[in-house]
Amino acid sequence: MDDFAEFYLSGKDAVFRAVLAAGGDRAGAEDAVAEAYARACARWETVRVHPNPTAWVLRTAFNFRRSVWRRLRREVLGDLPDRPAAVPEPGGGLRRELAALPRRQREVVALRLVADLSVAETAELLGIAEGTVNSHLHRAVQSLRHQLEPARLAALKPTPEVA
Amino acid sequence: MSVDDLRTRLSEEYGEERFTMTVSEIEHRAGRGSRRRRGAWAAVAAATAVVAVGWLVWPQAPAGKPEPPATPSAVPTASAASTAWRAGFAAECDRKWLAHDRTGLRPADQGQLPPLLIEQFHGELGIRVYGNEWLTAECERTARDTTVGFSRSADNTLKWLPDAGTGIPYFAARRGRATSPDSDPQPRPEEIAGDYIIGRAPAGAVKIEALTPDGRVFPGGIGGHLFLVWAPEGGLRDAVVRADVNVSQVLVADSAELPGAYDERAMDAACRQDLATGYAAAGRIDMPPRRFVRRDGQRVVFLYGSPDTVVACSRLDDTISLTVVRRVPAAPQGWQPAKHFHHTSDTQGWLFGVAPDGATGGTLTLRNGRKVPVRISDGWYGTSWTADPHDEDDRPRRVELIVDGETWTVPAAQ
Numbered sequence: 001m002d003d004f005a006e007f008y009l010s011g012k013d014a015v016f017r018a019v020l021a022a023g024g025d026r027a028g029a030e031d032a033v034a035e036a037y038a039r040a041c042a043r044w045e046t047v048r049v050h051p052n053p054t055a056w057v058l059r060t061a062f063n064f065r066r067s068v069w070r071r072l073r074r075e076v077l078g079d080l081p082d083r084p085a086a087v088p089e090p091g092g093g094l095r096r097e098l099a100a101l102p103r104r105q106r107e108v109v110a111l112r113l114v115a116d117l118s119v120a121e122t123a124e125l126l127g128i129a130e131g132t133v134n135s136h137l138h139r140a141v142q143s144l145r146h147q148l149e150p151a152r153l154a155a156l157k158p159t160p161e162v163a
Numbered sequence: 164m165s166v167d168d169l170r171t172r173l174s175e176e177y178g179e180e181r182f183t184m185t186v187s188e189i190e191h192r193a194g195r196g197s198r199r200r201r202g203a204w205a206a207v208a209a210a211t212a213v214v215a216v217g218w219l220v221w222p223q224a225p226a227g228k229p230e231p232p233a234t235p236s237a238v239p240t241a242s243a244a245s246t247a248w249r250a251g252f253a254a255e256c257d258r259k260w261l262a263h264d265r266t267g268l269r270p271a272d273q274g275q276l277p278p279l280l281i282e283q284f285h286g287e288l289g290i291r292v293y294g295n296e297w298l299t300a301e302c303e304r305t306a307r308d309t310t311v312g313f314s315r316s317a318d319n320t321l322k323w324l325p326d327a328g329t330g331i332p333y334f335a336a337r338r339g340r341a342t343s344p345d346s347d348p349q350p351r352p353e354e355i356a357g358d359y360i361i362g363r364a365p366a367g368a369v370k371i372e373a374l375t376p377d378g379r380v381f382p383g384g385i386g387g388h389l390f391l392v393w394a395p396e397g398g399l400r401d402a403v404v405r406a407d408v409n410v411s412q413v414l415v416a417d418s419a420e421l422p423g424a425y426d427e428r429a430m431d432a433a434c435r436q437d438l439a440t441g442y443a444a445a446g447r448i449d450m451p452p453r454r455f456v457r458r459d460g461q462r463v464v465f466l467y468g469s470p471d472t473v474v475a476c477s478r479l480d481d482t483i484s485l486t487v488v489r490r491v492p493a494a495p496q497g498w499q500p501a502k503h504f505h506h507t508s509d510t511q512g513w514l515f516g517v518a519p520d521g522a523t524g525g526t527l528t529l530r531n532g533r534k535v536p537v538r539i540s541d542g543w544y545g546t547s548w549t550a551d552p553h554d555e556d557d558r559p560r561r562v563e564l565i566v567d568g569e570t571w572t573v574p575a576a577q
Contacts, residue, residue: 005186013181020180037189038193042193109169
């Protein structure tokens with residue numbers, strides 16, 4: 001793909017959804033995506049010949065978000081290695097429960113299931129083994145199953161009639 | 164729930180999410196045309212949604228901020244032939260503005276351009292800078308066309324180019340001849356798009372200029388809270404922005420790249436190298452001794468100080484940015500006791516300065532009443548704190564230093 005505008009317009013929403021799903025607040029996600037695409041634009045001659053320019057942007061956006069998280073953790077929360085997002089995104093139950101997952105699990109879910117990257121692409125982007133990607137995804141699904149399905153079942157319970 | 168179930172639910176949950184910034188906004192942010200050094204956009208990009216990178220503003224005018232010019236500054240170079248289009252320039256800017264996709268802007272900004280702050284002309288060329296706290300827009304008449312570009316925080320609830328302390332947050336468009344170094348050295352008129360730098364004027368600034376490595380000086384105009392340095396025929400590549408504030412000069416330039424993991428020695432060397440090369444246009448500046456180091460996650464700040472010069476060198480996301488404050492040659496010798504400057508970025512603020520003889524410690528009090536201990540080191544005091552850059556109450560109010568059992572109080576806004 002030679003044209004940055006075409007690249008940007010065709011991928012920006014998907015990248016934003018993945019970064020948003022990976023955790024943190026909306027403003028931070030917006031800024032990370034804007035910054036990542038701005039860097040891609042500034043280095044377009046290099047990025048456009050990258051094997052996967054979208055993965056390049058995602059990696060940049062994730063790194064940008066992580067740098068913010070690191071600062072927040074150190075200054076506000078203490079230097080914890082992997083904990084749920086500090087500010088769960090308000091909204092539906094899925095977002096809340098996703099935000100409660102450890103960061104790495106959120107990132108794997110976002111890249112594999114929202115950005116639709118392969119296991120290999122996700123592993124390379126996050127710098128972890130492919131088996132670790134599958135492991136994180138498995139744990140994430142398990143956690144979300146436990147958190148979300150009781151609510152869904154409860155929602156299906158008939159409302160008791162009141163005399 | 165299976166993986167496919169979760170994928171479906173995620174699609175339902177996030178499928179309506181849209182990223183609203185336009186291509187031109189991204190290109191604008193990317194700082195087209197930058198080569199050796201990262202574009203000035205990169206210098207402010209790291210903090211756009213969280214905060215525009217705050218830089219030094221010291222020393223601020225003791226009597227408070229001077230009033231900005233009542234009318235937009237102008238550098239008219241009118242000729243009879245060039246005046247005809249000017250009458251319709253404003254209307255043309257309005258028309259171009261309305262042609263933009265403005266749906267991503269705050270509702271209050273969607274209808275019309277922000278207030279006009281600066282207007283300049285150069286023959287057949289012209290530029291108008293509009294701005295408020297959330298948006299800047301520039302309308303440019305080039306040899307080819309009239310164009311409007313605008314810039315904002317990615318999150319419209321946050322201010323753009325906020326006053327974050329001492330310093331000069333800015334962005335630049337450099338599209339002059341330097342973008343085509345291999346082409347004919349004599350540009351054709353249609354090739355010239357001009358360069359400009361737009362930024363937040365530091366409080367108390369009475370003059371802002373851009374100095375270029377070839378020795379040229381481009382005067383800037385100040386209007387409201389913004390300044391503009393315009394080079395309609397290009398020439399602002401690798402420029403140093405200089406603001407005269409009280410008895411000092413604040414100097415900033417584009418950030419430079421420093422990839423790789425943090426290494427104290429490498430960063431110190433990079434800071435010195437950037438001061439020697441990136442600020443050469445402002446004349447030789449010797450790096451003062453290092454006084455304080457602050458490190459939080461990926462952000463590292465080295466603070467250097469001497470009787471005549473203070474330098475802050477900040478590293479974040481593989482780039483380093485310097486801000487230099489130096490005493491003007493005609494100013495009284497030495498810093499005033501306990502002069503300081505402060506910085507507020509996305510999650511931290513810091514402040515340092517010359518301590519009075521015998522100082523053993525102290526306290527910084529923020530406007531919200533929070534107190535932060537102050538360290539003394541080799542005749543300098545310094546401190547840092549977790550800060551919300553958009554909270555005006557998270558700024559320094561005063562510094563109290565203990566000297567021989569007595570407390571010296573310095574207003575932080577001094």
